Structures are given as C-alpha cells and as structure tokens.
Amino acid sequence: MKFTDGYWLNKPEYDFNFAIQSYSASITDSALRVVCATNPINGRGDLLNHGTLTVTFTAPMPDVIRVQVEHFMGVKDHGPHFELYEAPVKPVITETEDAWIFESGKARAVVSKEKRGWRVTYQGDGQLLTESEYHGMAHAHHRDTGRDYMIDSLTLDVGERVYGLGERFTEYVKNGQTVDIWNGDGGTASEMAYKNVPFYMTNRGYGVLVEDSSDVSFEVASEKVERVQFSLQGEKLVYDVIYGQTPKGVLERYADLTGHPALPPAWSFGLWLSTSFTTSYDEKTVTSFIDGMARRDIPLSVFHFDCFWMKENHLTDLTWDPEVFPDPEGLLKKLKARGLHICCWLNPYISQESRMFAEGVENGYFILKENGDVWQTDMWQPGTAIVDVTNPAAREWYAEKLRRLMAMGVDAFKTDFGERIPVRGVKYFDGSDPLRMHNFYTYLYNKMVFEAIEQFKGEGDAVVFARSATVGGQKFPVHWNGDSSASFRSMAETLRSGLSIAHSGFGFWSHDIAGFEQTASADVYKRWAVFGLLSSHSRLHGSSSYRVPWLFDEEANEVVKKFARFKNRLMPYLYGAAVEAHEKGVPMLRPMLMEFPDSIACETCDRQYMLGANLLVAPVMHADSHVDYYLPVGVWTNILTGERAVGDTWRRENHDFLSLPLMARPNSVIPMGANEERPDYDYADGLELHVFEPREGAITVTVPDTKGNVAATYTVRTVDGETTVETDCKKPYKLVVHR
Numbered sequence: 001m002k003f004t005d006g007y008w009l010n011k012p013e014y015d016f017n018f019a020i021q022s023y024s025a026s027i028t029d030s031a032l033r034v035v036c037a038t039n040p041i042n043g044r045g046d047l048l049n050h051g052t053l054t055v056t057f058t059a060p061m062p063d064v065i066r067v068q069v070e071h072f073m074g075v076k077d078h079g080p081h082f083e084l085y086e087a088p089v090k091p092v093i094t095e096t097e098d099a100w101i102f103e104s105g106k107a108r109a110v111v112s113k114e115k116r117g118w119r120v121t122y123q124g125d126g127q128l129l130t131e132s133e134y135h136g137m138a139h140a141h142h143r144d145t146g147r148d149y150m151i152d153s154l155t156l157d158v159g160e161r162v163y164g165l166g167e168r169f170t171e172y173v174k175n176g177q178t179v180d181i182w183n184g185d186g187g188t189a190s191e192m193a194y195k196n197v198p199f200y201m202t203n204r205g206y207g208v209l210v211e212d213s214s215d216v217s218f219e220v221a222s223e224k225v226e227r228v229q230f231s232l233q234g235e236k237l238v239y240d241v242i243y244g245q246t247p248k249g250v251l252e253r254y255a256d257l258t259g260h261p262a263l264p265p266a267w268s269f270g271l272w273l274s275t276s277f278t279t280s281y282d283e284k285t286v287t288s289f290i291d292g293m294a295r296r297d298i299p300l301s302v303f304h305f306d307c308f309w310m311k312e313n314h315l316t317d318l319t320w321d322p323e324v325f326p327d328p329e330g331l332l333k334k335l336k337a338r339g340l341h342i343c344c345w346l347n348p349y350i351s352q353e354s355r356m357f358a359e360g361v362e363n364g365y366f367i368l369k370e371n372g373d374v375w376q377t378d379m380w381q382p383g384t385a386i387v388d389v390t391n392p393a394a395r396e397w398y399a400e401k402l403r404r405l406m407a408m409g410v411d412a413f414k415t416d417f418g419e420r421i422p423v424r425g426v427k428y429f430d431g432s433d434p435l436r437m438h439n440f441y442t443y444l445y446n447k448m449v450f451e452a453i454e455q456f457k458g459e460g461d462a463v464v465f466a467r468s469a470t471v472g473g474q475k476f477p478v479h480w481n482g483d484s485s486a487s488f489r490s491m492a493e494t495l496r497s498g499l500s501i502a503h504s505g506f507g508f509w510s511h512d513i514a515g516f517e518q519t520a521s522a523d524v525y526k527r528w529a530v531f532g533l534l535s536s537h538s539r540l541h542g543s544s545s546y547r548v549p550w551l552f553d554e555e556a557n558e559v560v561k562k563f564a565r566f567k568n569r570l571m572p573y574l575y576g577a578a579v580e581a582h583e584k585g586v587p588m589l590r591p592m593l594m595e596f597p598d599s600i601a602c603e604t605c606d607r608q609y610m611l612g613a614n615l616l617v618a619p620v621m622h623a624d625s626h627v628d629y630y631l632p633v634g635v636w637t638n639i640l641t642g643e644r645a646v647g648d649t650w651r652r653e654n655h656d657f658l659s660l661p662l663m664a665r666p667n668s669v670i671p672m673g674a675n676e677e678r679p680d681y682d683y684a685d686g687l688e689l690h691v692f693e694p695r696e697g698a699i700t701v702t703v704p705d706t707k708g709n710v711a712a713t714y715t716v717r718t719v720d721g722e723t724t725v726e727t728d729c730k731k732p733y734k735l736v737v738h739r
Contacts, residue, residue: 001127001149001219001231001232002178002219002223002574003016003138003140003149003151003219003223003231004223004224009225011635013142013143013144014140014141014142014143014431015140015141015143016138016139016140016141017038017051017052017053017071017137017138017139017140018055018118018135018137018138018266019037019038019039019055019118019132019137019138020036020037020039020040020117020118021036021041021114021115021116021117021374022034022035022037022100022111022112022113022114022118022289023034023035023037023041023052024094025034025100025111025362025558026099027093027095029090030088030090030091030181030312031056031057031060031091031416032056032060032091032093032102032109032111033054033055033056033234034054034055034056034057034058034100034111035053035055036052036053036054036055036118036137037050037052037053038050038051038052038053038139040115041115042395042678043158044102049210049659050313051071051139051521053069053070053071053109053137053138054069054070054251055067055069055070055120055137056068056070056541057091057102057109057111058088058091059088059089059090059091059102059105060084060086060087060088060091060240060257060691061086061087061088061103061104061253061256062087062089062105062106062167063104063164063238063242063243063244063253063256064104064105064239064242064243064253064257065104065107065108065122065240065241065243066238066239066243066266067109067120067152067238067239067240067241067661068074068210068237068238069150069152069236069237069238070235070236070237071139071148071150071236072148072235073235073236075234075235075236076239076703077236077429078432078433079432079433079435079436080214080390080432080433080436080437080440080444081213081608082211082214082258082440082443082445082471082472083258083259083443083472084257084258085256085257085258086212086257087256087257089104091103091104091483096582097113097645098112098114099111099112099113100113103647105161105243106125106242106243106245107123107124107241107242108122108123108124108126109121109122109123109241110122110123111705113452115677117133117134118132118133118134118136119131119132119133120138121219122154122206122241122243123468124205124206124243124245125243125245125638128157128240128422129204129205129206129241129243130154130155130156130157130202130204130206131154131155132153132154132486133155134413134655136151136153136227136229136436137151137152138151138152138155139151139235140231140551145311145484146269146555147230147233148233148234148235149231149233149234149292150231150232150234150499151229151230151236151237151239152231152235152237152239153207153219153224153227153228153229153230153232154227154228154229155226155227155644156175156202156221156226156227156228156492157204157441159203159600159604160202160203160204160465160604161173161174161202161203161596162174162175162200162201162202162220162221162228163200163201163202163203163247163456163499163500163503163591163593164197164199164207164468164500164504165179165181165196165197165198165199165200165218165220165500165504166181166193166195166196166197166198166470166500166501167193167194167195167241167469167479167481167498167500167501167504167506167509168191168193168496168497168500169188169189169190169193169493169494169495169496169497170191170592171241171463171606172496172500172604172605172606173603173604173606174200174218174220174223175220175342176220176221176222176225177178177218177222178217178219178220178222178223179191179217179218179220179611179633180196180215180216180217180218180440181196181198181210181214181215181216181217181419182196182199182215182434182438182439183195183196183419183438183439183442183470184419184420185417185419185420185469185482185483185702186481187290187483187484187485187517188410188481188482188483188484188485188490188493188494189489189490189493193497194419194467194468194469194481194482195467195468195469195473195479195501195504195506196439196470197468197469197470197471197501197502197504197505198210198211198212198216198218198230198471199254199471199505200218200228200503201242201247201250201251201503202330203247203593203597203603205243205244205245205246205247205249205597206241206243206244206248206263207241207242207244207250207251207253207254207380207461208228208230208239208240208241208244209239209240209243209254209257209258209471210230210232210237210238210239211238211239211240211635212231212232212237212434212436213233213437213438213439213440213470213471214233214234214433214435214436214438214439215232215233215435215438215439216230216231216232217231217232217268218230219231223260232634233435238595240257241544242254242257243304245275246597246608247503247530247591247593247594247597248584248586248594249594250441251273251413251456251503251505251584251585251586251587252585252586252595252704254505254585255474255505255584255585256585258471258474258505259361259472259474259475260474260507260534260583260584260585261463261474261475261477261478261505261507261508261581261582261585262450262460262475262476262582263449263460263578263579263582263708264463264477264478264508264537264578265460265461265462265463265680265706266571266575266679266680267299267301267302267341267678267680268302268412268463268478268679269301269339269536269537269538269567269571269574269575269578269679270299270300270301270302270538270564270567270678270679270680271292271298271300271301271302271533271538271539271540271560271564271567272294272301272302272303272304272305272343272465272537272538272539272540272541273289273300273302273303273304273539273547273548274302274305274306274307274539274540274542274547275289275304275305275306275308275546276306276541276543276544276545276546276547277307277516277541277542277543277544277731278307278308278541278543278544279308279542279545279546280308281308281324282324282325283324283325283331286303286305286331286335286336287550289303289341289546290303290335290338291548292548293548294338296549296550296561297561297565298549298557298560298561298631299564299568299676299677299678300340300480301340301341301678301680302340302341302342302343302411302412303335303340303341303342303343304342304343304344304345304414304465304539304541305342305343305344305345306345306414306541306731307345308321308324309321309324309325309328309345311323312383313351313353313382314351314353314354314355315347315349315351315354315380315381316346316347316348316349316350316351316354316356317347317350317351317355318401318402319355319463320403325465326560328407328408328535329409332408332409332410333409335409336409338627339678341411341412342409342410342411342412343411343412343413343414343465344405344410344413344414345413345414345416346402346413346414346415346416346449346611347387347415347416347418348386348387348398348418348441348445349380349381349383349384349385349386349417349696350381350385350386350387351381351382351383351384352368352376352382352383352384352385353381353382353383354381356401357383357385357550359397360374360385360387360397361374361385362661363394363397364388364393364394364429365387365388365393365394365397365398366385366387366388366389366393366394367386367387367388367421367422367427367428368388368426368428369425369426369427370425370426370427372724374421374599375425375426377422378605379420380417380420386421386422386488387443387445388428388429389441389445389448390428390429390432390437390444391428391429391430394429395444395448398448398452399448399449399451399452399455401588402449402452402453402456403452403456405455406456406457408454408594411453411457411461411463412453412462412463412464413449413453413464413465413467414464414465414466415445415446415449415464415465415466415467416467417467417468418441418442418445418446418466418467418468419442419467419468421437421438422434422438422439423435423437423438429502429569438738439470440470440472442468442469442473443465443469443471443472443473444470445468445475446464446466446468446476447475447476447671448534449464449476450462450464450475450476452521456486456552460707460708463477463478464476464477464478464614465477465480465537465600466478466480467479467480467482467512469506474504474505474507474585476505477506477507477508478508478509478510478536478537479501479506479508479509479510480510480511480512480537480539481494481497481498481501481509481510481511481512481598483512483516483517483543484511484512484514484515484516484517485515485516485517485518486514486515486516486517486518486519486520486521486524486525486542487515487518487520487524488524488527488621488622488623490515491515491524491527491528491531491619491621491706492606492607492621494511494533495606495607495609495619496501496606497511498511498535498589499589499591499606499609502586502587502589502590502591502594502609503591503594505587506535506587507536507578507581507582507585507586507588508578508581508587508588509535509536509537509587509588509589510532510536510538510539511532511535512539512541512542512547513525513529513531513532513533513538513540513547514528514529514539514540514542514547515528515537515542515544516541516543517543518543519542519544520543520552521586522552522553522555522556523623523657525547525552525556526552526555526556526559526657527558527619527620527621527657528619529558529559529560529563530563530619530620530657530660531547531617531619533560533563533564533566533567534563534567534611534617534619534662535589535611536574536578536588536589538564538567538619540560549622555657557659559657559658561647562658565676565677566623566676567679568673568676568677568678568679569672569673569674569676570670570672570673570676571673571681571683571705572671572672572673572682572684572687572704573612573614573615573670573671573672573684574588574611574612574705575683575702575704575708576612576671576701576703577611577612577613578703578708579615579704579708580612582708588611588612589609589610589611590609590610590611590612590613591605591609591610592607592608592609592616592630592632593608594610595610596632599632599633599700601630601632601650602630602632604703605629605630607621607627607628607629608629608630608661609722609733613665613668614664614665614668614669614670615639615663615664615665615670616629616661616662616663616665617660617661617662617666618660618661618663619660620655620660623696624654624679625655625656626652626653626654627652627655627660627661628650628651628652629650629651629653629661630650631645631646631647631648631649631650631653631663632647632648632651632668633647633648633653634646634647634665634667635647635666635692635693636663636664636665636666636692636693637663637664637692637693637738638661638662638663638664639662639663639670639690639692640659640660640662641659642657645663645725647666647676664690664738665692666692666693666695667692667693667694667695667699668691668692668699668717669689669690669691669692669701669714670689670690670692671683671687671688671689671690671701671703671714672687672688672690673686673688674686674688680706681706682705682711682731683703683704683706683711683712684712684729684731685706685731686705686731686732686733686734687703687712687731687732687733687734688733688734688735688736689701689714689716689733689734689735689736690721690736690738691716691736691737692734692738693738693739694716694718694723694737694739695718696718696719696720697717697718698715698716698717698718699715699716700713700714700715700716701713701714701715701716702714711726711729712727712729712731713728713729714726714727714729714733715727716735723737
C-alpha cells in the first residue's frame with residue numbers, strides 16, 4: 001500500500017504519526033521499551049495533543065529481534081496468531097550517551113537518542129544489516145474510511161536484493177514490486193498467489209517476518225526505492241529481524257521459529273498419476289491408465305482420484321459416487337495389490353447438495369453470518385458452505401470422515417482450495433478476526449487433514465498435496481503451485497514460484513507436469529516432464545484432459561520412463577536432501593543464491609536451481625531446444641552424458657528431449673541406488689557412490705533409510721589423487737570416480 005505522493009509529500013487523505021525522535025526508554029530483564037515522540041519535543045508543551053509510538057524490543061530466540069510497534073494500546077486482539085516456537089533468550093541491553101543497544105545472540109538493534117531524528121540500526125556480527133529511519137515508522141489514519149494503519153520500512157543497501165514473500169509467479173527478485181499478502185485463486189499468470197507468506201530475505205544475510213495473518217502490504221523498493229516498506233490495518237505492528245549470515249542460515253532460524261517441514265514418506269517421491277480434474281473416469285479408465293504405464297515400464301507410486309470420485313454437485317461429501325464406483329473398497333484393494341498408494345481430492349467447501357451439509361448446519365460446523373445464518377455462496381458448488389476450522393468439533397467431524405476413507409485404503413489427500421475465504425459479515429466459532437482468518441484459514445485446514453492422516457497412519461507416513469498456505473504451512477507437506485497453463489511461459493513462471501517459495505521456508509514443492517489448463521503440445525509435455533521428475537514431488541495432472549504420456553507422442557513415453565526410473569535411482573541422494581529439509585529447514589529445490597551466496601551471478605538466476613546441495617538443474621524451456629544457464633566456479637559434470645564443463649561462465653546448449661543440463665557439483669558425492677522400480681527401498685543395498693572431480697581431503701556422506709534414519713555412512717577420501725571409501729556398512733557398494 002502506498003501512502004506518499006513522491007518522496008516529500010504524503011497523500012492528503014491520511015493523517016500521520018511518524019516516529020520523530022526517541023523520547024524515553026525503560027529496560028527490563030527481557031525487553032527494551034522505547035517511547036517515540038511523533039513531533040519535535042522542545043518543552044513540556046510539545047507533549048500535549050500529540051500521539052506517541054511505543055516500540056518494544058524482545059528476543060524470541062537467539063539471533064532474532066522482535067519489534068513491536070503500537071499506537072493505541074487498548075485495542076482488543078481477537079487473533080488468530082501464527083503458531084511460533086519461541087526459545088526466548090535473555091538479551092543484553094545497554095545504554096550509552098548516544099543510544100540504547102539491544103542484543104540477541106549475534107543480532108543487535110541500536111536505537112539512536114538523536115533529538116532530531118528517529119533511527120534504529122540492525123546489525124549482525126557487528127555489521128550493518130538494515131535501518132528504520134526518517135519517515136519509516138508510522139501510524140496512519142484514513143479520514144474517509146476511518147481505517148488505521150501501522151507502517152515501518154527498512155533500508156536496502158546498494159546491490160541488495162529481496163526474495164520470498166510466498167509462492168509468487170512474478171519476477172524472482174522482488175525489488176520494484178508491490179506485494180499484497182492475500183491468498184487468492186488467480187492462476188499462475190497473475191500477481192495473485194495461493195501461498196502468501198509475510199517473510200522476505202535479502203542477499204545480505206537477514207530476513208524479516210511480519211507476525212500478522214492479515215493482508216500485509218509490502219512495497220519492495222517501489223514506493224520508496226531505497227527501502228522495503230510493510231504496512232497493515234490496525235494499531236499494532238510486530239515483526240522479527242532474523243539474522244542468519246547466509247540464506248541457508250536465515251532459513252534455519254526461520255524454521256526454528258515457525259516450524260520445520262515434516263519428512264514426507266519415501267513412497268511419495270515417486271511418480272503420481274491423476275485422473276485429472278473435470279474428466280470422466282471410472283474403474284475401467286483408472287485400470288487402463290495403470291495398465292498402460294506398466295506396459296511401458298513407467299513406474300508409478302501414487303494414483304490420485306481427483307474431484308469426481310464424488311458425485312457432481314455434492315462436493316464435498318467425502319463419499320464415493322456409487323454410480324461410478326459401486327465397490328470402492330474392492331477397487332482400492334486391487335490398486336494397493338499392485339504396490340500403489342492412493343490419494344483422493346477434497347476441499348473444505350460443502351455444497352448444500354452434499355450429505356454433509358445438513359449435519360454441518362445442525363451442529364454449527366460452518367462459518368456463519370453475523371446474524372447466525374450459515375454463510376453460503378453459489379461460487380464453486382450450489383449453496384456452498386465452508387467448514388469452520390476454528391471449531392474443534394467441526395475439525396473432528398471432518399477428520400472422522402477422512403479416517404473412514406483411510407480405513408478403505410486411502411493414503412493421502414489433495415487439500416485443494418482454501419483461498420476464497422469470506423471476510424465481510426462473517427463470524428467464527430472462536431471469535432477470530434475474519435480479516436486475519438482469511439489467510440490463516442489454510443493453516444488450520446491443512447493442519448486438520450495432515451494430523452488426521454498422521455494419527456491414523458502414524459508419524460512419518462503423512463502427506464498432503466496442498467495448494468494454499470501461509471506461515472507455518474511448510475510443516476504439512478507437500479505443496480503444489482496451482483493452476484498453470486500448458487506453455488513454456490507458464491513453465492518458467494512455475495519455476496519462479498518454486499524459487500520464491502523456497503525462500504519462504506517450504507522444503508517440498510511440486511507442480512502439474514505440462515500445465516493444468518489446456519492441453520500441452522508434445523514438446524512442452526516432454527520438457528515439463530523432465531522438470532517435474534527433477535522436483536521433490538512429481539505429478540501428472542490436468543484440467544479437462546488426461547496426462548498419460550502416450551496421448552502426446554511415442555517419445556513422451558520414453559521421456560517419462562527414463563526420468564521416472566532415474567529419479568527412483570537417485571533416491572539415496574534425494575531422500576538425504578529431504579532429511580536435511582526436515583531437520584534444518586533448507587528446501588530440496590534451492591535457488592542458486594542459497595548454495596552460492598557469494599556469487600553475484602547467482603543472485604538473479606531464475607531458470608535454474610540446485611536440487612539438494614550438489615545437482616544443478618536447468619530445464620529446457622524453448623521450442624528450439626536451447627537452454628541458457630550459469631555454471632559457478634569449478635569443473636562440473638553432466639551426470640546424464642558425462643560431459644565436463646568449466647564453470648564461472650554462462651552457457652548456451654541445445655538438448656534433445658532425453659537430456660538437459662543436470663550438472664554435478666565439483667568435489668561432490670552423489671549416492672545412487674540400485675532400484676529403478678520404486679522410490680522406497682533399501683538405499684544402501686547395491687549403492688553406487690559417484691564422486692565428481694574430487695579434491696584432496698575427505699567427504700562424509702550419510703545414506704538414510706526410508707524413515708529418515710541414518711542407514712549407512714561413507715567417508716570418501718582422496719589422497720595423492722587416489723580416491724578410496726571407508727564405511728562400516730557391510731552391504732555391497734560401488735565407487736565410481738568422475739575426473
């Protein structure tokens with residue numbers, strides 16, 4: 001939201017209280033509280049008829065400084081609030097002649113005592129990170145609407161770039177953009193986003209989390225080109241300055257604060273095949289798809305029943321359509337006998353034709369209007385109501401229906417929608433503020449479903465396929481990027497969204513191979529299939545047409561077969577990266593900056609990524625088969641072709657449909673398994689250790705089991721050019737050195 005008319009003037013409809021100078025301060029064992037005057041104070045008379053801003057600094061965990069800015073302090077807080085995992089530390093607070101200094105671990109805030117100016121300087125390891133300064137912190141009142149806003153802005157240095165703010169399809173570097181944190185169903189070709197996260201990081205080793213689930217508005221080097229400004233409606237603004245030194249370090253701190261991604265089960269990393277969205281299908285259709293994949297030696301891990309496993313106009317009733325699936329338990333039993341896991345589509349919107357509607361009305365399980373009626377809309381389904389996820393009884397009611405499906409053999413659920421949540425004229429069971437529930441709804445929705453699976457199947461075997469999210473949603477993987485289109489342009493915006501959500505703390509991410517809307521040409525399908533099978537999770541899914549490869553061309557079968565089988569072989573490496581995402585909060589798909597924080601060239605790379613720490617992936621996104629990508633310093637090896645390339649340069653290559661730049665990092669070890677048929681197997685049995693351009697010294701690699709525990713440890717040592725392996729694992733392995 002913009003409040004100014006150029007640098008010098010403010011918009012005339014607003015009255016402002018800017019932090020002008022620090023007036024007084026109080027210090028306790030845990031906090032520094034500074035009262036800011038909003039007009040120059042020359043004498044006692046200047047204290048009359050003017051407001052103040054109260055700024056409180058606390059330390060929710062080491063290296064994190066929480067800043068709470070308040071105007072009127074008597075406003076009732078109805079919630080909801082992000083679920084945070086604080087580990088408060090006792091800060092070091094000192095006062096000098098010129099400043100108050102607040103320290104949390106390696107992070108420091110220095111509040112100036114200047115009489116003619118407001119300045120808070122944030123430092124990490126003694127180095128300047130950012131500042132809140134002149135006309136940065138403020139309260140604003142809109143005279144026409146009566147709405148109040150809280151604002152702050154933090155400076156950006158020369159060359160400083162901003163990343164994150166959720167899964168955004170706009171440019172990867174957010175400088176110059178206005179970003180409104182408001183979950184919406186806008187597709188992937190718009191500025192709207194399904195997953196909005198009021199958290200950004202920069203290439204200077206820090207991040208900022210605004211602790212509010214409302215429509216926080218960010219002006220990123222836009223309204224004030226030297227700053228990131230954030231504002232929200234209300235009388236209080238709370239944000240955390242998170243120091244991590246590197247992008248990975250920032251994400252580790254962010255995960256500690258907001259929650260670590262759960263570790264998805266190993267089977268979920270295999271290929272998912274869907275019925276697609278509005279297509280017609282029955283048991284015969286499903287069986288034909290699975291038989292067709294088997295005949296072509298394409299390994300499947302999950303079969304997904306979208307939308308119309310339930311009867312049309314009855315969505316969502318969580319009941320199989322008896323006309324199409326008269327024996328669902330028998331069907332699921334057959335599919336599971338073939339080694340498949342089962343996923344079913346659902347959402348929290350309940351049609352008045354649904355069998356669940358009357359139950360929900362009778363027991364008060366839906367969001368209500370302020371007059372007590374059920375809130376309803378004809379958007380999506382006739383008379384749609386929405387489950388009130390703040391009501392514990394409603395959550396249990398919904399979860400019990402999921403347990404019945406899991407008892408039939410369902411393993412996972414696609415938690416679709418969750419963005420179109422009403423704000424005006426509604427009320428929640430727990431009294432939550434509807435404005436702040438709009439974005440937060442998805443957190444409770446996905447938590448409800450994820451925990452229902454976890455409670456039924458056990459910890460470590462729960463996975464959802466979610467579209468909407470906010471802060472903390474990363475705890476309930478997996479997330480996919482929503483409704484993309486069948487084009488190379490949409491493929492590129494999909495990758496940008498993956499890079500952006502990676503900066504926002506989400507460890508596991510997927511997308512609809514070849515796009516959701518329309519039907520892709522064969523070349524788009526094949527290129528996207530490679531990209532999809534080199535993502536953490538891989539799903540063939542569309543809207544009004546099927547996505548089985550033989551409907552595109554014969555070569556599509558070979559592409560999907562090759563990379564589905566290759567991904568299964570790569571699982572010892574991939575699941576190791578998954579464990580790291582779970583334990584440290586560092587995502588599997590990583591922007592180049594995350595692995596190469598000192599490389600200026602990597603700061604803007606938006607058509608390539610690192611898959612784990614050691615594999616560079618550059619999807620081909622052009623019809624003429626060319627791809628441009630940046631290769632960092634060192635000698636890299638394409639693990640598909642064996643071709644070596646010297647880095648620290650941009651490269652343009654042409655690749656056929658069975659290839660792409662898939663480059664192993666110099667001095668790395670990529671463990672590869674012996675099983676191409678499935679993603680969940682004994683990774684250490686028959687393991688191959690591929691060592692690329694080894695340097696003198698040792699590299700230790702751990703290989704997990706399918707529960708994320710360490711199954712084997714290998715130390716690869718190179719001395720005088722000779723590479724050997726030390727391990728206590730008694731299972732056979734093979735060493736392959738690439739020089």
